[in-house]
Amino acid sequence: ERGEWSVPYNGRPGIADLENYGYLPSDLYGTSVAWVQELAWADEAMANLATGLGQAEQAAYFADLSTTWQNQYDPAVGFFHARLSDGSFSSTFSEDTWTDEYDEGDAWQYLWPSPWEPQALADTLGGTDTALARLATFFDEAEALGVVDLPPPTYWHGNEPDLHTAWLAAL
Numbered sequence: 001e002r003g004e005w006s007v008p009y010n011g012r013p014g015i016a017d018l019e020n021y022g023y024l025p026s027d028l029y030g031t032s033v034a035w036v037q038e039l040a041w042a043d044e045a046m047a048n049l050a051t052g053l054g055q056a057e058q059a060a061y062f063a064d065l066s067t068t069w070q071n072q073y074d075p076a077v078g079f080f081h082a083r084l085s086d087g088s089f090s091s092t093f094s095e096d097t098w099t100d101e102y103d104e105g106d107a108w109q110y111l112w113p114s115p116w117e118p119q120a121l122a123d124t125l126g127g128t129d130t131a132l133a134r135l136a137t138f139f140d141e142a143e144a145l146g147v148v149d150l151p152p153p154t155y156w157h158g159n160e161p162d163l164h165t166a167w168l169a170a171l
Contacts, residue, residue, distance in 0.1 A: 012039065023071040026082035026090055026101055033072055033080050034103035034161070037113035040069040044116045069113040073124050079107040096153035105161045108138060108154050115164045118171050128171050135168055 013035060014024050026032040044066035050059035074081035074089045082090040082101035092099075095107040102110050111134065114121045122131035142155035155162055 018065065018068060021071075021083075021085065022068050023083050025085035027084045030100050031103040032082055033101045033110055034105070036072055037069050037080070037110060037161075040066050040113065041116070043068075044114075066116075067120075070120070070124055077107075078125075080110055080113065081107070098151065102161075104159055105151070105156070106153055109156060109159065109161045111138070112162055112165045112168060115167060118168055121168070122171050132169070132171055135165065135171075138162075138165065 014029060017028060018024055018036070018039065023036050024032045029035060043062045047059050047062035047066055050056075050062055069080070072080045072083050074083075074093075076089070077093050077095070079093070079095055081093055082099075084090060090101065093107070098104070098106055111125075112121065119128075122128045125131040125134060138154050142152060145152055145154070151159070155165065
């Protein structure tokens with residue numbers, strides 16, 4: 001709830017829908033998983049800025065929005081996945097194909113959305129041991145593939161969604 005203050009969202013898609021659903025529905029927005037993850041990261045930064053400026057109400061608002069990345073985790077497939085406006089997850093899924101729910105990446109590359117709260121990510125993925133095992137698979141498969149035609153289906157240092165994942169090994 002924004003109270004008496006307002007924020008212009010230049011360039012941000014669907015803030016009202018993000019507030020309403022807790023995610024951007026894939027039947028309303030393309031690359032919905034990518035958008036939600038990127039907006040959550042930006043909202044974490046905004047929460048920190050607001051805290052530093054002594055704006056507690058705004059800090060709380062953005063801190064709440066920074067957790068929306070969790071709302072697209074689909075335990076049935078074990079990945080962050082397109083969610084529809086009725087709350088259900090899309091019936092189509094591929095973990096290693098670039099689909100419209102992601103942007104220049106696949107489900108593996110978008111499995112690591114929240115470096116600012118790694119324990120919350122680990123908990124979402126099933127616990128620290130599970131998260132570390134999946135992280136090891138992510139890197140092991142990339143190493144096994146070696147140099148491949150781009151894009152690779154696992155770790156890809158040439159693109160933003162997974163550049164930070166090596167630091168998650170500190171879980």
